[in-house]
Amino acid sequence: MxxxxxxxxxxxxxxxxxxxxxxxxxxxxxxxxxxxxxxxxxxxxxxxxxxxxxxxxxxxxxxxxxxxxxxxxxxxxxxxxxxxGFLPPPGAPAGELELVPPSTIGFDEEVGLAGDESIALLTFAEESNVGDLTVEQLHADIERISQLYLRTATKPLFERSRAVRDRAFVLLAGRQSPKQSRDLYAAAGWAITLLAWMSVDLGHPEVAESHARTAWACAEAADHNELRGWIRATQHTAAFWQDEFDRAADHAQHGLRYATGTSRLFLTSALAVDLARSGRVAEARAALAAAQEVPCTPSIPELGGPLLCTPERAEGFWADAQLTLGDAKATLVHADRSVARFEARPHALRNPGSERMVRLQQVKAHLTLGELDGAIAALEPVFATSLEYRVRPLIHRMGEVAAMTAPYTRVARARQLRERIREFIYRPDLPGRQLDHRPQPLIAKES
Structure with missing residues (x-):
């Protein structure tokens, strides 16, 4: 540490x-x-x-x-x-890349506004218990949004999620049976949870927390445990990307009280990472072992996308935990297996956002093990990511990879790699160019 x-x-x-x-x-x-x-x-x-x-x-x-x-x-x-306390690293280019995610350009105001709107609905969500129209289409819309997430540009999905949220609350202002009311609150809660998740990816985890509080009120009104579990998973994610690892762990542990579907696999796996990042090594190892015993097959219908934890997604968490615990070889085992499972998935069921993050675990493990050629090869598919999918967490991880290349700054291929990462972050308009990642000996005097 x-x-x-x-x-x-x-x-x-x-x-x-x-x-x-x-x-x-x-x-x-x-x-x-x-x-x-x-x-x-x-x-x-x-x-x-x-x-x-x-x-x-x-x-x-x-x-x-x-x-x-x-x-x-x-x-x-x-x-x-x-x-x-700022000191330049000896013999290395000054500074980590300053991270400006292209995926959020021109969208910050709308993300913040949506969070404010969810806050304004909090009192209504806590107090209202009326409504009278069917919610079948609302739930179908939510399922479609979730399944398209990270395979379609974020902005239109964000707007559709907000529309579902608003429509659900309009319907709740009418008259309906208690069951219909619970269904409407569940629809609103899922839509707001998706808004929260998107807010994290768009670089606004603090806004995600505003959404999550209102989503939780909806889950309470709907008495929906799996929704509660995924809300806590979303709050964990927002806290994690603010480096509040103890708070992230608290959210994960609380969510496990309610999780019945694959949210249990997500929360148990994420908890291992949180504990490792917090320096609670023994607890992290215990959580990692527990996560690997959680059933991977969904026991209830799942929405998909970010609100589904597949075995390959869970294994990505395990790779992250092992890397934090200092075991790069175990990291590579989990990450390689995860990527292989992602690649074997049908396109319609594949989670490309999680896959990219796992590939970066591969890269970091290779760099930790001194395998520059392996790192370059593993990073190549990530460089192909289109601009609209370069979400803030991906940009942060790319910056961390750039920082890890510092020991190789006298190696020409590493300098090329750093420059290409910089282009990925700052100059997405440049045509892609591949690095020569054929196996070569690392020679310290190479220029």
Whole structure:
């Protein structure tokens, strides 16, 4: 585990909040203040967020980009990078890539607005118990959206999910039987859960949490346990991508009280990763062993897409847990088996988003084992990802892969790899080009 950056955290905690008198700046407020200052001084919009501040404070990134360092020095009122614990890595290019996901360009306002709308419906969801129309079409729409997820551009699916949510609440304003009311609340809850999941992928996990609270109220009104399980799975995911691993673990553990379908496999597997990331090694190993005993066959009808945990998706979690626990060989075993299962799936049942993330586990395991050629080969299919599917979690993982190539910076193929990752993140308009990943000896003096 990297050493925490106590200097940065201390600087933040001695900086008064501009929003809450008597308190210090939160990570989110610090990130937003830096972005505001950068906009005022450069007229360039940056995507710094609380998640990245958390990475800096954990010491996962020791040398952020020049613009971020400048903004942090200004807001935290220090004269040098050293005062914030920032040190350039010796002999390596300065800084991890600053992550600006192309998939969110021009869509931030709509994502935030949808979250605000779900908050506004929270009171209604908690209090209303009326309605009178059939929900068969609403549930069919939800199933279709879920199955198309990550195989169709996110924006139209986001808008369709919001339309299902709104239609369900309109119907609930009428009169209906108690069973119809529960069905309508379930439809609304599933639609809002999909909105929450999409919000995470679009780089707004904090908005996802707003959706999830209203979705939970709907699940309570519908008394729907599997919906409760997937809501907790979604909340786990939102917390995970904010580096709040203990909170993610809490959500996973609470969701297991309700999970009856493949959400149980998802939550048990995700819990192993959360515990490993939190440094709770013994608990993580126990959770990993438990996850591998959970039945993989759905026992109830499942929506599909992000709301279905197949064996290959679960094994991707196991690979992530093993890598965090320091066992790169076991990581590669799980990741290779997961990718093989994904490739064997019929196209209509394949989850390409999860598959890409597992391929990045393959890449990280190869790099950890010193196998640059294997890493390059495993990364090739990810480079083919179309712009509309380059969601924020994928971009974050690509940045982590770039950081892991630092030990190979004297190797020409590694420098090519870093440049191609940069193009993937920043220049998706460039034509793709393949790297030469034929087996070659790693020679430290290669230039």
């Amino acid at each position: 990297p050493a925490a950056n106590d200097l940065l955290r201390s600087a933040r905690e001695r900086t008064p909040s501009r929003r809450a008198p008597g308190e210090y700046m939160s990570r989110v407020e610090l990130a937003e203040t830096v972005c505001a200052w950068l906009w005022e001084t450069t007229e360039v919009r940056y995507e710094l967020d609380g998640h990245y501040i958390a990475k800096l404070e954990r010491g996962a990134v020791r040398w952020p980009g020049a613009a971020y360092r400048s903004g942090l020095r200004y807001v935290l009122n220090v004269a040098s990078d050293n005062e914030l």
